[in-house]
Amino acid sequence: MQYCSTRAGVQGRSFRDVLFSGYAADGGMFMPETIPSLSPETLLTWSRLSYQQLLCEICSLYIPEQEIPRHDLEGLISQALSSFSIPEVVRLVQLKDSLCILELFHGETLAFKDLAMSCTSQFLQYFLRKDGKRATILVGTSGDTGGSAIRSVLGLSEVDIVVVFPHRRITRVQERQMTTNIADNVHVFAADGTSDDIDVPLRKLFADPDLVLSHGLMSLNSVNWSRILVQLAHFLYAYLQLSVPLAKEDALPVLEVLVPTGGAGNITAGYIMKLMGIPLRLVAVVNSNDIVHRALQSGDFSMSDSVKQTLAPAIDIQDPYNMERVFWLLSGRDGVMIKSLMEEFQRTHKLTLPESLHQQLCEVLSSGSVSDDGILEAMRRCWQDNHYLICPHTAVGVWQHYHTPIRPGEKRCCIATASPAKFQEAVQKAGLTLDLPEAVQLLDTMETRYEVLERSDDWESRLRRHIESISSMRRLGAAAETRD
Structure with a gap:
């Protein structure tokens, strides 16, 4: 290799x-x-x-x-x-309304x-x-x-x-x-x-x-x-726990994964696993910093005038640099084209994806964008339905789950990226409470x-x-x- x-x-x-x-x-x-x-x-x-x-x-x-x-x-x-x-x-946690959460924050x-x-x-x-x-x-x-x-x-x-x-x-x-x-x-x-x-x-x-x-x-x-490499295992583990066929001759079922997305490292890992043969339906879900969502909706891969501060600060990003890896894979590893596109993006902070690249992107990813109000709504609903507290980044994916139906015959998993203990202000804004771990109190x-x-x-x-x-x-x- x-x-x-x-x-x-x-x-x-x-x-x-x-x-x-x-x-x-x-x-x-x-x-x-x-x-x-x-x-x-x-x-x-x-x-x-x-x-x-x-x-x-x-x-x-x-x-x-x-x-x-x-x-x-x-x-x-x-x-x-x-x-x-x-x-x-x-750990995988099964909640009401077919909500499955992969906890990666231990x-x-x-x-x-x-x-x-x-x-x-x-x-x-x-x-x-x-x-x-x-x-x-x-x-x-x-x-x-x-x-x-x-x-x-x-x-x-x-x-x-x-x-x-x-x-x-x-x-x-x-x-x-x-x-x-x-x-x-x-x-x-x-x-x-x-x-x-x-x-x-x-x-x-x-x-x-x-x-x-x-x-x-x-x-x-x-x-x-190396970071992307290790993250491949998140998607494989979730798939094998939720969707593995019962026998060799069974067709591989599809698993939809909702991925809170900032720098796009996790979504890149998910796409590589898809190329490795795992039938994943990947959804990149962002907050109000929505460059990835706009790229999928219209091909507009351009930064906004400023980075918005949201309740999910770890994905307050307008330059999702790992998307370069996704674009490279979709382009058939055309490094010359990617160099031209990304240098233009770095110089002007604006880029309209070529039509063929935009079409290919839409074939392998879909997206959603969630406001701060949506984040708080998802945190409250998840607690009310399950007595299960989620962080505001995880809530970005959970909101998408609550507002889009699961396709017949498929399962869905939301990536939980962090413990709610790291985001006390968001928890309080949602009208919820939590017991802080001793390490956080110290x-x-x-x-x-x-x-x-x-x-x-x-x-x-x-x-x-x-x-x-x-x-x-x-x-x-x-x-x-x-x-x-």
């Missing part, structure tokens, strides 16, 4: 290469050069496996044995998932990103220790990614992590999950802007090959292929540490200097240890 860029300028990279990368040198995103297929016989066999076992099977398809031997891979995944609060790691920071982040950090540590090297991780976050990324590498001697979050645009719990992790290898910046604003300087830093090479600079955003008693990026600052230069200073300090520390 080798990897290439969506913009045609980079081919033949190994899993290790793309693991330690952000964007490719040509500005594109790494993808596998081939997508393996799963036969009905394989699915029938795998239907008896646990989530952890399924994840091992999926990862082994994309990580060659010579890079991480199967025995080591199983150990790394086991270690990554060992801190989850339930033995099964993820990790340390109570968000689905803990699943991919914990595995990716184990893969990183494996290679860094094997090679005797260090890495500097640079992460921009719209809320949950930062805290999850920090927890996954907290205290690791081989890694420094620099996280940038949008100041006062995320929940207090999300912010304090980042700023209270006071460790030598954690560096947190609060930027006076949106998550899309943050992506601009980060993309420039990753496009500097000298900086990337000199400082081992890499990403843990879903720009990183956050308000802890010391914080972070730096502020003012709007007037040159963010790219500030971050560049900080990355350089990290490497300088590490070199001085290593020299001191050698003298001792």
Whole structure:
């Protein structure tokens, strides 16, 4: 298995290469050069496996044995998932009105990103220790990614992590999950802007090959292929739990999956699983930041004038960068076309999808858009009907469920991306209450540490200097240890 860029300028990279990368040198995103297929016989066999076992099977398809031997891979995944609060790691919950929810939030920071982040950090540590090297991780976050990324590498001697979050645009719990992790290898910046604003300087830093090479600079955003890889297992697990045929000769039933969508990493993983042979009907559901919805409705893949602050802040995104991966797959891997389209989008923030690409997109995805009022409505109804509390992002998908009928003969699953404990204000606005976990209550008693990026600052230069200073300090520390 080798990897290439969506913009045609980079081919033949190994899993290790793309693991330690952000964007490719040509500005594109790494993808596998081939997508393996799963036969009905394989699915029938795998239907008896646990989530952890399924994840091992999926990862082994994309990580060659010579890079991480199967025995080591199983150990790394086991270690990554060992801190989850339930033995099964993820859980399916059946509620009234055929509402089925896949809970992905049982990790340390109570968000689905803990699943991919914990595995990716184990893969990183494996290679860094094997090679005797260090890495500097640079992460921009719209809320949950930062805290999850920090927890996954907290205290690791081989890694420094620099996280940038949008100041006062995320929940207090999300912010304090980042700023209270006071460790030598954690560096947190609060930027006076949106998550899309943050992506601009980060993309420039990753496009500097000298900086990337000199400082081992890499990403843990879903720009990183490893994040998408682990997320493939969410869709396979849900499908095998809900829709697996009873015998080899049975036709594979269709499962509809409602996916709360921001940066579009999960919807990309779902589409790849569809290409692997799983009959999924994918619905990307967004909040008022509706670029993905507009792209499907009319082919208008253009940013709005501003990012709207909503009750579902982790998907307050107008640049769903993983859609580049979807467009690349739909275009027949036409990297030249994708390069042209995405460079136009980055330059003008506006793009009308070519008619053929728009038509293909509509064949594999559908979409919905939900207002804050709709989010609150779904939270209330789910509680009233089931005494089951959902977070505002999960409510985006649940609202879609309540307002669109399930097709005859199909089943449906909603992705639950985070615990409601992270979104107390939204819960209160819905007129509901919750008992906060002890770990969340303790956050308000802890010391914080972070730096502020003012709007007037040159963010790219500030971050560049900080990355350089990290490497300088590490070199001085290593020299001191050698003298001792």
